Amino acid sequence: MLLKLTCLIPLYPLIGSIINGFFGLKIGKKAVGFIACGSMVLSFLTSVLVYVGFLMLPEGQHVFEQVVWTWFGAGDFVVDFGFQVDPLTLVMMFVVTGVGLIIHVYAVGYMQEEYSYYRFFAYFNLFVSAMLLLVMGNNFLLMFIGWEGVGCCSYFLIGYYFEKKSACDAGTKAFIVNRVGDFAFLLAVMYIFNVFGTIDFTDVMHAAPEKLIYGGEIVTIITMLLFVGATGKSAQIPLYTWLPDAMEGPTPVSALIHAATMVTAGVYMLVRCSVLFNLSPLTMIVVAFIGGGTAIMAATIGMTQFDIKRVLAYSTVSQIGYMFMACGVGAYTAAIFHLVTHAFFKACLFLGAGSVIHGIHGEQDMRNMGGLRKHMPVTYWTFFISALTIAGIPPLAGFFSKDEILYHSLMDGNIIFWGMGISAALLTSFYMFRLVFMTFHGVSRVDPSVHPHESPKIMTMPLVVLAGLATVGGMLGIPLFHGWHILHNWLEPVLHFDLASALQHSEHMLHEAGRHAPSWAHLLEPKEHNLWIESLLMVFSTVIAITGVAGAYIFYIKRPDLPEKFTQGQWGLDMVQNKYYVDELYDDVIVKPTVEGSNLLWQECDAKAIDGTANGIAKIIGWCSRQAQTLQSGFVRNYALFIVVGFISLLLVMF
Amino acid sequence: MLENTVPLSHYLMLSATLFVIGVVGVLIRRNVIVVFMSIEIMLNAVNISLIAFDHYMNLSNGQIFSFMVMCVAAAEVSVGLAIIISIHRNKPTVNLDDFNLLKW
Numbered sequence: 001m002l003l004k005l006t007c008l009i010p011l012y013p014l015i016g017s018i019i020n021g022f023f024g025l026k027i028g029k030k031a032v033g034f035i036a037c038g039s040m041v042l043s044f045l046t047s048v049l050v051y052v053g054f055l056m057l058p059e060g061q062h063v064f065e066q067v068v069w070t071w072f073g074a075g076d077f078v079v080d081f082g083f084q085v086d087p088l089t090l091v092m093m094f095v096v097t098g099v100g101l102i103i104h105v106y107a108v109g110y111m112q113e114e115y116s117y118y119r120f121f122a123y124f125n126l127f128v129s130a131m132l133l134l135v136m137g138n139n140f141l142l143m144f145i146g147w148e149g150v151g152c153c154s155y156f157l158i159g160y161y162f163e164k165k166s167a168c169d170a171g172t173k174a175f176i177v178n179r180v181g182d183f184a185f186l187l188a189v190m191y192i193f194n195v196f197g198t199i200d201f202t203d204v205m206h207a208a209p210e211k212l213i214y215g216g217e218i219v220t221i222i223t224m225l226l227f228v229g230a231t232g233k234s235a236q237i238p239l240y241t242w243l244p245d246a247m248e249g250p251t252p253v254s255a256l257i258h259a260a261t262m263v264t265a266g267v268y269m270l271v272r273c274s275v276l277f278n279l280s281p282l283t284m285i286v287v288a289f290i291g292g293g294t295a296i297m298a299a300t301i302g303m304t305q306f307d308i309k310r311v312l313a314y315s316t317v318s319q320i321g322y323m324f325m326a327c328g329v330g331a332y333t334a335a336i337f338h339l340v341t342h343a344f345f346k347a348c349l350f351l352g353a354g355s356v357i358h359g360i361h362g363e364q365d366m367r368n369m370g371g372l373r374k375h376m377p378v379t380y381w382t383f384f385i386s387a388l389t390i391a392g393i394p395p396l397a398g399f400f401s402k403d404e405i406l407y408h409s410l411m412d413g414n415i416i417f418w419g420m421g422i423s424a425a426l427l428t429s430f431y432m433f434r435l436v437f438m439t440f441h442g443v444s445r446v447d448p449s450v451h452p453h454e455s456p457k458i459m460t461m462p463l464v465v466l467a468g469l470a471t472v473g474g475m476l477g478i479p480l481f482h483g484w485h486i487l488h489n490w491l492e493p494v495l496h497f498d499l500a501s502a503l504q505h506s507e508h509m510l511h512e513a514g515r516h517a518p519s520w521a522h523l524l525e526p527k528e529h530n531l532w533i534e535s536l537l538m539v540f541s542t543v544i545a546i547t548g549v550a551g552a553y554i555f556y557i558k559r560p561d562l563p564e565k566f567t568q569g570q571w572g573l574d575m576v577q578n579k580y581y582v583d584e585l586y587d588d589v590i591v592k593p594t595v596e597g598s599n600l601l602w603q604e605c606d607a608k609a610i611d612g613t614a615n616g617i618a619k620i621i622g623w624c625s626r627q628a629q630t631l632q633s634g635f636v637r638n639y640a641l642f643i644v645v646g647f648i649s650l651l652l653v654m655f
Numbered sequence: 656m657l658e659n660t661v662p663l664s665h666y667l668m669l670s671a672t673l674f675v676i677g678v679v680g681v682l683i684r685r686n687v688i689v690v691f692m693s694i695e696i697m698l699n700a701v702n703i704s705l706i707a708f709d710h711y712m713n714l715s716n717g718q719i720f721s722f723m724v725m726c727v728a729a730a731e732v733s734v735g736l737a738i739i740i741s742i743h744r745n746k747p748t749v750n751l752d753d754f755n756l757l758k759w
Contacts, residue, residue: 633755634757637681637682637690640682644678
């Protein structure tokens with residue numbers, strides 16, 4: 001049975017990581033690269049086999065669970081170490097192993113000069129293993145293990161250049177900011193266990209419509225906590241500040257962890273718990289607002305940054321904002337669709353940026369680039385295609401996925417969400433092409449002593465593959481015609497949600513509690529797929545995307561003096577360039593009080609009160625001992641006197 | 656006979672007196688040898704009372720016990736004198752108060 005192979009998928013990278021981690025220095029760079037990529041190949045092939053096995057499941061069965069062993073149990077609380085394969089997991093598995101494999105190959109070339117090559121690949125493989133655990137686990141706790149695992153590997157890899165203070169700080173920041181979200185996630189898991197008595201995904205999702213009241217407090221609290229967890233990992237407002245700093249890590253890390261896979265874990269989690277979120281309209285609105293807000297805010301910051309990787313980082317934050325907005329309006333398919341296409345084009349963009357950085361020897365500032373098109377044609381063309389994709393030019397993948405989100409945000413949400421989305425789309429195409437034009441076009445501003453060169457084949461091939469995927473990835477979800485949306489049909493069993501029966505249950509529960517159920521009739525009105533509006537929106541967003549590109553063209557190629565003129569004396573620019581001073585705000589409001597409070601506790605409470613008490617007791621005892629020590633005079637006759645006196649007093653006491 | 660001539664209390668008085676002499680000797684004399692001899696006096700004072708009791712109560716335990724005490728005393732004397740000699744080699748004095756190093 002092919003599905004039995006499921007448990008091997010996360011195991012291969014784990015083994016690769018262990019071998020590389022412990023014996024990496026001895027076996028040499030070639031072997032390390034071979035083992036790292038080999039484990040990914042095996043993992044990918046196994047995923048394909050599992051996919052085939054999944055297709056062979058009998059009709060109507062959409063989930064396969066494999067329990068490897070019982071992890072622990074205490075009373076009613078039993079947690080299995082088990083995997084779950086369903087359409088959603090399979091999509092994520094292919095993204096993680098497929099894109100992961102491509103980036104591994106790239107990294108073999110990119111990291112060639114590094115001394116601790118083996119350390120990088122050990123962490124990299126470990127990351128993939130944890131990520132697979134995250135998407136394949138069949139209960140919340142196992143997901144949490146993966147969740148923490150990827151966070152930990154992210155920390156290791158951001159701080160890969162640990163001699164650099166900024167890299168260490170960035171790693172610490174990422175870890176701590178993530179912890180905030182993780183804490184909320186853990187609380188959510190505890191609450192779920194409290195309510196359902198189980199943390200198995202299938203059981204919880206099955207029981208949720210019958211146990212939870214639509215729009216009730218319990219489900220709202222649970223989903224809010226889950227969402228806070230997601231904001232931490234997926235870099236959304238208010239916990240997004242770590243992601244731009246995470247660019248201190250090597251570029252393949254940024255591509256794999258901080259663009260393609262780990263940061264989308266929050267989206268995956270939301271889609272996985274879609275049943276719970278569907279039950280809480282309040283949380284949905286919050287999710288959509290946060291997502292849309294993040295999309296716009298990060299896009300504006302992205303426009304003003306000059307570090308090539310930072311622009312891409314803000315772009316990532318912004319695109320994940322899109323995915324959250326899609327989840328918020330209930331368009332989970334669109335979110336996953338965008339997740340997949342985003343993984344392709346953002347990985348390609350990051351790797352392209354890495355190739356540029358590699359080609360001009362570590363320069364990351366776009367003001368010192370320009371005119372690189374001639375020197376690195378492959379990088380340029382793949383980068384260009386991916387930039388078109390993210391800008392949303394048809395018929396590339398990003399167009400389809402982004403458009404679907406925009407369509408749903410208008411139809412299932414309201415005009416505000418759509419407005420947020422479309423303005424973020426305009427900004428996206430503008431800053432992306434600002435990046436392209438500043439880097440590859442115009443006059444060269446590269447340091448004359450540096451000779452830009454194209455990267456080796458092992459780095460450009462992954463770029464080509466990813467650019468190809470970014471081009472054709474849109475075929476997964478062709479809009480307009482009903483039934484052509486492959487991804488939608490594929491994910492249908494996972495996302496299936498019977499609102500009518502859930503509402504009936506809720507009404508019943510409310511009646512039993514003696515409360516009056518509000519009218520939910522309007523929720524059940526069928527929504528029609530409006531072909532005309534969708535086509536119109538498509539045309540409109542294409543125009544918007546082209547406007548953005550044209551704007552960037554005018555600003556950065558035609559009239560390079562314009563940006564200067566345009567921003568001269570604008571008070572807003574400073575604010576945006578400084579990322580809305582959010583980092584400073586967090587520093588002042590959270591970090592500094594924490595540090596000062598800790599200092600206070602340390603110096604006043606710990607050093608004075610606690611140490612004072614402990615030392616005081618010791619001092620008192622020491623003083624008593626010094627008094628007692630005079631008894632031991634060293635004169636034998638004294639002792640004899642004590643014996644006699646003692647004996648006589650004993651006699652007196654006894655008789 | 657003998658029991659009519661000297662009553663038990665006399666022996667006990669003698670024993671107690673000797674014992675007190677020994678105790679006082681230990682406490683007030685500084686000469687190691689004298690202190691040592693005082694200890695011997697104490698031991699023998701006890702022996703006297705043991706034998707006196709033995710005699711007046713027609714037992715033999717007391718005699719055996721006093722032999723025991725003598726044996727131990729002999730052993731103690733040999734060890735004690737050895738200690739005194741070795742101390743004397745380090746410090747040419749027999750004054751007990753000069754040996755006050757063994758303290759805190």
